[in-house]
Amino acid sequence: MSEARLFKPRFNPAKPIFNIVVFLLYLFLLAPLIIVFVVSFASNQYLSFPPEGFTLKWYQALPSETIFVEGMKVSLIVAVFVTVVVLAIGVPAALALQRFEFKSKAAMEAFFLSPLLTPSIVLALGMVLLFGPLNLNNTYTGIIIGHVAITIPFVIRTTIMSLATADTSCEDAARILGAGPWTVFRRVTLPIIRPGVIAGGVIAFIVSFDEAVISLFVAESGLPTLPVQVLRYVENSADAAVAALSVILILISLAVVVVVERVMGLRKALN
Amino acid sequence: MTESKLSIVDLTKKYAAGLAPAVDRLNMEVEEGHLVALLGPSGCGKTTTLRMVAGLMDPTAGSIMVDGREITQEPVNKRGMGMVFQSYALFPHMNVEQNVAFGLQMRQVPKAEQKARVAEALDMVQLGHLGKRATKALSGGQQQRIALARALVVEPTLLLLDEPLSNLDAKLRDTMRTEIRSIQQRTRATTLFVTHDQDEALDMADRIAVMNGGLIEQFGSPIDVYERPRTHFVANFIGQANFLTITVGEDVGPASAAGERNYKIEVPGLGHFGAVGASGLTGRSLPVLIRPHRLRASLQPSASVQELKGTVEQVSYTGDTLSIAVRVGDEVLQSQLHTTSGSLPHTGDTAFLSWDPEHAYILPEHAKAVAA
Ligand SMILES: Nc1ncnc2c1ncn2[C@@H]1O[C@H](COP(=O)(O)OP(=O)(O)OP(=O)(O)O)[C@@H](O)[C@H]1O
Ligand SMILES: [Mg+2]
Numbered sequence: 001m002s003e004a005r006l007f008k009p010r011f012n013p014a015k016p017i018f019n020i021v022v023f024l025l026y027l028f029l030l031a032p033l034i035i036v037f038v039v040s041f042a043s044n045q046y047l048s049f050p051p052e053g054f055t056l057k058w059y060q061a062l063p064s065e066t067i068f069v070e071g072m073k074v075s076l077i078v079a080v081f082v083t084v085v086v087l088a089i090g091v092p093a094a095l096a097l098q099r100f101e102f103k104s105k106a107a108m109e110a111f112f113l114s115p116l117l118t119p120s121i122v123l124a125l126g127m128v129l130l131f132g133p134l135n136l137n138n139t140y141t142g143i144i145i146g147h148v149a150i151t152i153p154f155v156i157r158t159t160i161m162s163l164a165t166a167d168t169s170c171e172d173a174a175r176i177l178g179a180g181p182w183t184v185f186r187r188v189t190l191p192i193i194r195p196g197v198i199a200g201g202v203i204a205f206i207v208s209f210d211e212a213v214i215s216l217f218v219a220e221s222g223l224p225t226l227p228v229q230v231l232r233y234v235e236n237s238a239d240a241a242v243a244a245l246s247v248i249l250i251l252i253s254l255a256v257v258v259v260v261e262r263v264m265g266l267r268k269a270l271n
Numbered sequence: 272m273t274e275s276k277l278s279i280v281d282l283t284k285k286y287a288a289g290l291a292p293a294v295d296r297l298n299m300e301v302e303e304g305h306l307v308a309l310l311g312p313s314g315c316g317k318t319t320t321l322r323m324v325a326g327l328m329d330p331t332a333g334s335i336m337v338d339g340r341e342i343t344q345e346p347v348n349k350r351g352m353g354m355v356f357q358s359y360a361l362f363p364h365m366n367v368e369q370n371v372a373f374g375l376q377m378r379q380v381p382k383a384e385q386k387a388r389v390a391e392a393l394d395m396v397q398l399g400h401l402g403k404r405a406t407k408a409l410s411g412g413q414q415q416r417i418a419l420a421r422a423l424v425v426e427p428t429l430l431l432l433d434e435p436l437s438n439l440d441a442k443l444r445d446t447m448r449t450e451i452r453s454i455q456q457r458t459r460a461t462t463l464f465v466t467h468d469q470d471e472a473l474d475m476a477d478r479i480a481v482m483n484g485g486l487i488e489q490f491g492s493p494i495d496v497y498e499r500p501r502t503h504f505v506a507n508f509i510g511q512a513n514f515l516t517i518t519v520g521e522d523v524g525p526a527s528a529a530g531e532r533n534y535k536i537e538v539p540g541l542g543h544f545g546a547v548g549a550s551g552l553t554g555r556s557l558p559v560l561i562r563p564h565r566l567r568a569s570l571q572p573s574a575s576v577q578e579l580k581g582t583v584e585q586v587s588y589t590g591d592t593l594s595i596a597v598r599v600g601d602e603v604l605q606s607q608l609h610t611t612s613g614s615l616p617h618t619g620d621t622a623f624l625s626w627d628p629e630h631a632y633i634l635p636e637h638a639k640a641v642a643a
């Protein structure tokens with residue numbers, strides 16, 4: 001303790017200014033969240049700011065809003081399937097793109113990463129038109145295909161990042177010791193790239209759970225997801241129930257991240 | 272001729288059309304139980320050769336045989352080899368025991384036997400107490416030993432080592448050198464060892480394959496390649512070397528080594544000396560090799576022996592040895608002496624160089640020699 005005092009840094013006037021700037025920046029980024037949080041406990045009859053009093057009625061009302069409960073169910077089912085499917089396609093695709101040389105490699109890479117660069121509204125429109133004749137509009141399959149398309153770039157990115165930093169001689173060592181291709185993948189490659197795969201999966205889950213545009217176009221009438229229900233609700237009524245719902249959604253996302261972080265080390269996975 | 276453990280016939284690897292082959296019709300026979308060093312400068316094709324033998328890479332042409340059986344087409348996981356990589360390549364998500372047991376699991380060895388063999392292998396590398404350790408919590412030398420144990424526990428047909436010592440510090444490298452050699456001799460594992468360090472090769476190997484530009488310039492025992500290099504390149508790569516271009520004169524009778532002759536040689540314009548070489552060299556102009564520590568230098572002329580007279584250009588004193596560079600005509604020759612307490616020569620002094628005829632070897636200079 002006393003030793004540390006000897007090295008007390010000289011006062012630096014830039015430091016507090018920097019801290020204030022950083023604080024304001026965070027405030028700006030977090031302001032919408034904070035407002036939603038506050039409003040969800042406000043007794044105002046309509047969505048507005050500032051609050052007039054404290055109440056829990058919006059939260060108490062949520063379970064009886066069947067559209068929210070239904071939407072939540074749809075969204076969770078979709079997100080779970082999307083995560084499974086996107087990992088099943090994305091991880092092998094990343095492996096192929098990173099480890100093998102083949103003719104159409106550049107084209108494949110562009111194909112898998114392109115949804116990142118296409119506005120979702122364009123994708124959504126294309127999908128509605130494509131899904132019509134295939135009878136996929138208003139089906140789980142339709143929404144899941146749409147969400148897989150927009151989440152696959154994330155999975156490929158995070159997986160390729162893990163693959164690029166992994167030592168390929170581990171795989172060579174396993175092969176020499178007698179492991180066939182599948183065993184090498186399961187027992188060596190996959191455990192080594194696990195952080196990237198998990199990060200990709202978590203991102204895919206959250207993106208799918210939050211997604212509104214594609215869901216709106218593809219399945220608004222038949223199979224509305226939670227974000228779609230929220231949009232509809234806000235169109236018709238202007239009370240703070242959506243604010244309470246938003247807080248719940250933030251907590252769910254947070255819970256996913258925390259659980260994954262606890263169980264498998266997401267922070268390690270993300271860098 | 273005894274059956275070789277490993278035969279490599281005309282092995283060739285071209286990475287891409289238009290590129291010079293990385294390995295160019297390489298031939299080699301390895302005896303059972305031998306440790307063979309693949310020695311050569313960076314980029315000469317050592318790793319490529321080793322990876323083809325391991326099965327990690329398909330040769331463009333040629334064949335590889337183990338125990339007389341062709342394995343060129345056999346997939347890597349069926350070859351039963353053991354390999355230690357430069358980076359050790361331990362599985363980061365498994366502990367030490369799990370790493371070592373991996374090859375046994377692939378062979379479906381019963382659990383109890385696995386346990387016993389892993390313990391035995393770990394004892395062999397003196398790390399029996401670290402079985403439960405995570406591989407991240409090991410020092411470089413320990414990782415190296417685990418990698419060796421993992422390769423040896425499966426009793427591989429061949430043990431392949433790709434520069435296993437290059438990531439270790441100098442002191443540990445010496446220890447591991449001795450240790451790998453003694454383990455190899457105990458297990459009698461036929462071993463290919465890639466290195467670019469000549470001392471390592473001379474110290475550890477039964478046979479050295481000196482590689483250059485994708486092929487083997489010479490294949491022989493350490494004494495062979497050091498004392499009887501076939502080419503200028505080999506002589507230069509293994510140890511330090513002085514060369515003088517000479518004209519081979521009269522054959523004056525058999526030398527001590529079988530098949531070799533004593534010759535009179537003429538250093539053009541500077542006098543007549545003695546040297547040894549293969550038979551039938553009389554009349555040719557060839558390089559003669561004299562190792563620096565066998566080239567005597569003195570400041571006084573001798574009455575009894577023929578000497579080369581030159582000027583001292585550089586003196587370097589390192590306690591144990593004294594190295595001097597002497598200019599003789601167009602050439603600069605290095606001489607290495609054990610120091611005595613006497614006075615040191617100075618730059619500009621006149622020096623007299625001489626050697627025993629058996630220490631001067633006339634290179635046959637068959638440009639590209641094929642493996643014996
Ligand atoms: N994947 C590759 N594609 C194209 N050329 C390659 C490839 N790998 C190696 N080469 C070339 O083949 C030659 C032999 O390479 P190799 O790795 O076998 O050398 P090395 O003797 O092991 O060298 P070092 O001592 O540096 O490890 C080199 O000229 C190298 O540039
Ligand atoms: Mg190499």
